[in-house]
Structure formats: structure tokens, C-alpha cells
Amino acid sequence: MERRTFIELLGAGTLLVPPLACKLRGPIAAGPTNLNGIPTTCELCPNKCSLLAVVKEGRLAKLNPNPENPKSRAMLCARGNAAIQQVYDPDRLKQPLIRAGERGEGKWRPVSWDEAFDFAANKLKAVKEKHGPEGSLWSSTEGFQEVFFKNLGQAFGSPNVMRHPTLCLASMTLAYSTTFGTVPSFDLLNADYVIMAGANRFESIITPDTMDLIGGTMERKAKLIYLDPRFTVTASKADEWHPIKPGTDLAFILAMLNVILTEERHDKAFVETYTLGFEQLLEHVKPYTPAWAEKETEIPAADITRIARAFADAAPRAVFYAGRRSSWYTNDFQMRRAQAILNAVVGNWDREGGMVPNRKVAKGEFTFMPWDDPKASRVDEVEKAFPLANAKDGVYLPLRENVLKGTPYPVKAWMIYKQDPMHALPDQGKTLEMIQQMDFVGVVDIAMSDTAWYADVVFPESHYLERTDPIEVMPGIWPAAVYRQQAVKPLHDTKPMLDIAQGLAKRLGLSDYFDYTIEQWVEAEAKELPVPNGMEHMRKHGVVGFEKPKYGTTRNAVHRFVTKSGKIELFSERLQEAGHDPLPVYTAPAQPPANKFRLILGRKATITHAALTNLPWLHEHNRENDLWIHPEPAARLNIQTGDLLEVSSTAGTVKIKARVTPEIRPDCVFMLHGFGKKSAWLRRVHNVGAADSILLETAWDKVSGNAALHETFVKVGKA
């Protein structure tokens, strides 16, 4: 009741959308729900679902979905449910550790926090004295307390704060923001026609997209066209699955554009009003006919034509979904740009069932003492090499190359938060080399990751259910601000990242930058939430979200897109100036030589990145990874399911069992991420299966610097 009135008040306040503009279909919160529990926010993947933690006698009993978050669609996935096991995991990091043997030998000395802080601070100070603050690297993956880690690195004076996007979605975000000035969301709940290329949305859960697509395609019979070299769960649910030749998605999209533009099926009024460069685009796509694309993609020209027409006819309730799982090829940016252009010309921009610019929930900011900008420039030389990329996030693989070469200057201390570069980066051998050339490596994590296994000091962070975190805003069609509050007291001698930052800051003489508590920080944020008594509301509900989407706010003559021209840039002058193709130009990808295969990657709903494979409830469903290989090459190589294989690339060699399956193209092989761990404290996956990062070669997208993960060819044979 209370929540209803509140949401309605918000709706009434904006008055831009007619009521019931989008009624959620399907039983999104069917039946009664249990609101007994401490509202908090999941941390097991980047979706940040709202949940209610049921605590009995000081122990976590169950985590239930919190239906109040419109983005998380009243669900909690397998991983979310398994978070309890992380807390009570006997293999968990329980107190600070200092390395006692060689790096990677697994000999540890449990120490007090004071000793760990002193040890790390002395090492950091020594590096600073010798190499300056820029001699330290601070890398992290996203998380609510990442801000404190980053701040520590910046306050320390290092320009080398390295975030995760270039191992993630940097090429996609750059491509869409180059075109639209912003990265939109896709209204899969209301779309009639959806094309997904390699975005395995039913195995790689993204809220609310996964849930909306199931509701959408299954209950509304909206078409789902799916392109993937692998027959995934998404492929099995799609109306059409096309096992496209890897690396040719751009050809497919350009041919779709060719059909739509030459047949004048695009949204002329929209293109006229909102876009720039249509004439160049029309000229540009002329050679890219479906007949030409058939040769590249191995998808019949007739299918491409049919799909292009149906897509244009269904617009604006038609979307070519962006996808977000890293980059695949070195031309990834241009492929995503072509998607953006295709979406633009059919006029699905900011329409129900189309592509919608993200809305945000307002929140306050805590003001802390600012520090001076670093004097040195970044070691990855991002401004020079990737002028369009987000310089603050850095570019990970070029950074590793420079650190290994020692140019433009040496980097000798590496602090890592919540990230496992040993698995997150391709070419584990190089990462190991990078670790070995460091004078000091410190890791903050909740479990002994492979990177932590090679560190000098390991700081155990409190589990998310044991701590209170800053408020996080998740933009989207159904935006939400979520709060993570402590559900149980820390079980072991662990600390939240803020306390760890403070402990180090004190010894590094940086305490002034961290003279606040998490409560003060959160209260400042909660003050400006669009609800009365924001703090109290968050404690009681854990989330502020908007249930009703707003469409069309940017579809008016006065709206200025955040691009150079203020319009949607089909043709991009910025790209041209930076020395890139202003319109996506296709170059055929290299093909694996005879007897080699392209190694492709993908995700599963029970694993997040390379983590969680050690949790019993999840491990039960993924005991070991294997190498998918098509029956035809398997017969040629005399390989049967269960055979131990030796797989090698120029980066490394692994041994892994075979899975002979028709669910993959004959020219590709596939393996799951998250196995073959070196850390003996991940006992279920220690030396079980194989790590893809050993095989993957170093390659990146030319424009964004994003790691390109499908550029590796491997040799496969019986071990």
C-alpha cells in the first residue's frame, strides 16, 4: 500500500507518461510475498538485485527476492541464493595473510590487521620513494565500495587507477555514445522483434532484460532472431537460430542496412529530424548486399533480406540488442556502431518496445576532502593511443604491455580489489609475469582467488551480507537506487573496503581524505533520494525504483544529443578526426588455419566471471569445464566425449576433457570460464578443468582498447 502510493506520487509528479503506459505483463510478483527480512542488495554479479535476508538466531537462513525493485523483477537467481554459502564457506578468507613462501607457493602467515597494514604501507611507501606514486597500479572491478579503493589510489597520487570496462563492455558503450551521446537500454518487455547476436541473454542473466525477454517472447510471441556460433539456451528459445560464422556480425548488420535503406524501409521522418550523415550512410552500405553478406556470414541472403524487412516493419518495436560481454574482435567497436546505426534508422529511439535512453534516480553525494591531480600521466597512455576511450577507466591490456616493457615508466606495486586478473585478462602467462615483476602485490577479496594466491598480502573483505555499502544508482528504463545494509555481523576477522582504505590511509599519511564513516556517507546520499526520509526508507525497503517507464522525453525538436553535432551521428566526424572509420567498414576476419579452431567464450547463469565455481550449490551444476567440439572435426581427430585433450595456442597449453556436441559450429571450440584454478583454497576447482585465460592471446579493439576475446586460434588433439 505504502509503496503504491509512493510510486503513484512520483508518477503524478512527472505527468509525462499517460498512466498504464506500460503495464508489466506476466506474474512479475505473483501471489503473496514475504517481506520479513533485512532488505539489502545482492553482490554476486553486476545486476545488483534487491533481496530480503532472513536471519535466524544471528545466522543467515535464506535470501528471498525483494519485489520492490522494478529492475530485479522480483527474482533471485541461483547465484543470489548461493550467497549464504559464501559467508559460511570454510575456504573463505578469515583473517589478513602475509606470504610466507614463494609467490604462488601457498604458504601464508596469518597476521593481525595492524601488521598487514604496516607491511603493505611500508611496501607502498618504498615503491613511492623509488618510482613515485605513479609506480603503483590500483585495479578493481565494479562494486559499491570500489569508490574507496579508487580514492585511496588517487589520494596516494597514482594516475594508474585501472577499472574493469576494457575487460567488459567498453566497446559497446563507446559505440552507442559515439552515435547517440548516451548508452540506451532496450525495452525487451514491449519489443515485437528482437535480434540478438552473441548476447546469450537466457544464460547470461541481465536484469530486467532476461526476464522481460522470456515474458515478451513467450507470452507475446514476439520474434527472437538469434545469431551465435553456439546453440545456447537462448538459441533454443529463439524463433530462429543462425550459426553465424564468427567475426562476421558486421557484415550481417551492414546487409540489413543495405536492404532497409535501398528499399526505403527506414523511418524517414525520424532520420530527417534527428540524425546526421544519412546520405553518406546510404552510399556507404550500397556494396554490402545480402548476397555479399551470405558469403561472409554463411547466413542465406534470402534470410538476411527477410529478417531486415521484418525488422523494419516491426519498428519502432524492433531492436537489434547491443550485448555487452567484452569485445570479440579487434573491430568490435565498429560492429557495435553498426548496430547503433541500424537501430537509429528504423526510428526505435526512445519508443516503447524500442531503445530507450536511461533514466536515473537522484541521490546525494558525500563531499570529502579532494586531492591534487596526479603529476604523471597514465602508464597505459590511454589519451594518446585511445583518444575516444574513457581515460579514467584506463585500457587494461595495453597497460599490461607497457608495465611488462617498463615504459613509459616502471610500475612496481599492484593493489587489486575484488578482481582476479589471473582469469579476467587473456594470456595468464603475461599476467603472471606482470605479478612477478612487481615489488609488491596486495589483494582485497573475500575468497582466495588465483590472483590472491600470488599476492604478498591478502586483506579479507567482509562479505556483502556482513557490511553496509554506499547507495548505488542503476540507470535504466526501470531505474532504481539500491542500498546494501548489514544483515549479519562479520563471521571472521574481516573488514569492509572503507575500513581497509582507512587503515592503509592512516599509515600512508592520507587519513584526512578518509575521515568519515560509512553511515555519514550513506546519509548524505540518502538525503536527496526522491522519497521522504530517504535513509529510513532505504533501511526499511532497500530500494527506490520507478515502476513506470517514460518514453519519448528526448523525441522533441529542442532535445540536443550529447554528440558533437547535437544529433544522432550516423556519420561521425569525431571518429574521422581520431583516425577511425567514420562509418563502419567491414574487413573479413582471419580464419583458423587447417586443423585449428577459433576459441569462443560464453557465460552461464550459475557462474559469475571466473568466480563462484567453488560454491557447493553452484558447483553441483558445473563440476568441471570441458571443450565443446563439433562431431565432424571430432571424428576427424578421433575424439570422443570424455577424452582428455591437449589444447594449445601461442599463449599457452591446457589439458581439458572433450564434449562432442552438435551445439557448436565445426570451426569453433568453446569452454566455460572459471576452472583450472591454481589456488588450493578453491578446493573444488583447484586443478579441475582448465582456465581459458591460459589460452587466450592478447588482442584488443582498435577504437576502445577493449580486450578482444575471440581472436585466438587453438590446436586440439588428444593428450
Next chain:
Amino acid sequence: MGTKTKTKRYAMVIDSKKCIDCKACVVACKAENKVPEGVFRNWISVERSGDYPKLRMTFEPEQCHHCDEPSCVRVCPTGASWQREDGIVLVDYDACIGCKYCIIACPYEARYHNPETHTVDKCTFCVHRVDKGDLPACVETCPSKVRVFGDLNDPKSPLHQLLATRRHEVKNPQTGNGPQLYYLL
């Protein structure tokens, strides 16, 4: 008139086409019911067919069918397996001697020998939640809302309406158990 006093009959509708084999229901059940490693109260069976590139893969969530004529209850020598008036089939863990006859008698493989308690165990429809007015854990947590739980005798329940308007089937009706998991076609 009579419906008011009519007793409840709990049942479940399963829309398998929506199932994405994400295992949320399986893990939620394990957490809710403290199910030991290696045994399961619910699971998802996978069926594959076809030749590249014409392939098919379908998923079906399974668990106890809370049958109308439960063979497990019939064969139990001690009365440990029993059925509530609302149809929920339960095991009285204090009365169970662990003879495993019910495991054999169940046509749906829904029962298992609990390696920790040494009694037989199975899905309870989360009776402890249902009795408080909540949904079973698997139903609530499901990302694609494959399962709909409710009272068969309540004409206003979404479950009743789905069964009235959608084609559906039950598994192995020929065993005569009267299963109460309804799979939408």
C-alpha cells in the same frame, strides 16, 4: 456457495517453455530446506534432439507431484508418508524408518534418502512458507516465473484460470497417482 467452505487443494502449473535452466529454483530450494549436497528436491530435466544446425533443447522443472493418490503414502509401512487435506504430501521425519519403499514406489523419482538424517526426504511445497501465506521458494525466486502455485479449488486463483484457459498435461497419468503438477503445452 459451497466453494467457501471447500478445502484447499494446492497444485502447481509449470510453463516449461519459459524455463531457461538457470537453476535458481534448485538452489533456492537447497537454501530454504537445507537440502544436503548431492541430493535434490527439485531439478530440471533437459531433452536434446536434432542434427546441426537444426537442433532442439527443452527444459522441464520437476519435483514431487503431490499426487491425489500418492503411491508413496500407500506403501509406507509406518504412516510416515502422509497427505494433508490440502493435498500436500509430507514425510513425518520422526516416524520414518528409512525403508526407502516410498522412493521405489514414486513414479516421479521425487524422493531421496537424506544422507544426513537417514530418513526419506522430498519437496514439501515449502509448507512452512505456504502456511504463512508465502509462496514456495522455487516459485518466488524463479527469474522467468515458470511456476504458478495456488489453490485448485479457488476459481479466482491464477492457477485455476491458467488451467481453465490453457492446454496442459500431467506426467505419467497411467500410473494412477493423480499427479498435481500441471505442465502447460
Next chain:
Amino acid sequence: MREPVWEFLIVNYLFLGGLSAGLYFVSGLATWIQDRECKPAYPALARLGALLAPWPVSLGSALLILDLGKPLRFWKLFMHVRWRSPMSIGSWLLVAFTILSLAYLWSWLDDAERRRWIGRVPRRAYAMLPAFLRAWLEADGAPRRRILALAGLPMSVAVGIYTGVLLGAVQSRPFWNTNLVAQMFLFSALSSGAATLVLLRFLSKDRPGLRELRFLYGLDIILMGLELFIVLPYLIHGNLSSLAVKEALGLVMGGPFTFAFWGVFLGLGLLAPLAVELWEFKPFLLGRGPFHVNPRWAMVAGALVLIGGYTLRYVFVFAGQATGF
């Protein structure tokens, strides 16, 4: 294929329960049939069967209890009578059968033996028994033998059937779910009793006489004939039945249990001993005087019947659990 939850302990239990039933049945018949002097026709056979009958079933019940997840709770079986549960009925039946078979055993003891056994019981404990029971224990059992034998006939048939019904009454296992299983198990149980007695009579000091052997052979041939009479319809009818039954039968018709079923049970355990016994019987059957008595062959036949009976239960327990709809 599904994992079995009932394994060898249950196989042993079904076999031993059936064996006791067979021993009691054969001994009972041998007691009940009288010669012209109104005395048991085959006293040595009857006494041997009576002395053996209670023990296999007791051992089998102990194994069943050990197979329980909660063995210490076995007494809960006797807190209820659940007439729709074969196991509940069977548990009561086994208790009644065991008590009856012990009473029957007691009746076959002579005075000295009875006194020796009573003498082993501490006097104080013995004195606590009710007077009628003490009187019963001390009295000569001979007059009671016939009535106990008679009472034992339906009881052993019931136990023999029960071991089959336990499986046959499970409608979710098409391999089991036919009334023929109960009868197959019954005849197999009774013939295993007869075979045990053949084996042991030849091992005992006083070799069996021709008349006794004729009785035993005749009985065994009839029982094995009946068993064959059940097994063949079971296979034929199963193959003509619904798909689930047919598929279940596939386990023995070219599946993992084919050798055990055809080779060991049917060939070695049924047809071979039947052939041996018929061959031994041949002169008698053809009216050419007394039959051969080759103790070695007779003992081989007896052993084969026991192996066959055990294999039958092994195949049924494991194959049945692997089947379903």
C-alpha cells in the same frame, strides 16, 4: 537408468524369507501326509525342515532392519497396521510366520532336547513365564505337529507370495507390476525349500529313502514346472503389453540383465535342475521301476535351484528399480 536404492541386503532378505517359507511348506507337507499308521510319512525330512525353517527368515529380517536408514526405529513397523502397504502387512506376516515356525520347530524336538534348551534359560527368568506357556513348552510336541504343519501351509504360501507382492504392488515399476511376480516368487521360494532339503538330506548321515526322494523330486518338479509356467507367460505377456512394460522387459531381453536372467536364472537355475531331476525320474515316469539315485547329480540340482532362486531375486530387485514410465 536410475540408481537403485534397494540393493543386495534386500535381495538376500527376499531370498531368505522365501527359503524359510519353502522349508516350512515342504516340511509341513511331509508332516501332514501320513503313512498307513497315521504317522508322518517322511519324518526325517519333516524334522529337518522344521529345524531349519525359522532361521533364514530371521536372518533376512535382521538384514532388512540393517538396510533401514534408521535401524533402531524398526519397532515403528509394529505400531501400525497399514493394510494398503505390502511392507506393513509383510512385517506382521513375518512375525507371525517366525513365531509359528518356532512353535513348529519346538514340536519336533524330543523330550531330552526340550529339557536341554529349557535348562539353558536362567531359572528365574523361566519362572517368570506364564504357567500355560511353561506347560506348553514342557509337553510333548508330537500331537501338535500336524496342526502346526497344517497352519504352516497357508502361512508359508503367504510369506512366499509376500516377497513377490512387495515388488509387484509397486505400480510405478512396470517390470514388477504384474501379479505373475508374486506367483513366480512363491514357486521359486517353495522350490528353493525343496532343493535345500534335497541337498541336506544327501549330506546327512541317514540317506533319504526312495519314497522320500520321490516325494521331494516330485514336489520340486511340480514347483519348477509351475515356475516355468509363470515365467514364460510373464515374458510373453510383457512383450505384448504397453510400451513401458515392454521397455522394462528390454532389460532382460537384450539389456544389462539378460545374461543373469536367461543364463543364470532360467538356464542354470531352472531348466538345468529340472532336466537333472526329470532324468533321475525318467524310469519311474516311464513305469520302468525305481528311478536313478545319483546323489552327486541330485545335490548339483539342489544347488542350482538355490543359485537360480537367488539370481531371480537379484534380477528383479535391480532391474525393477531401473525401470519406470
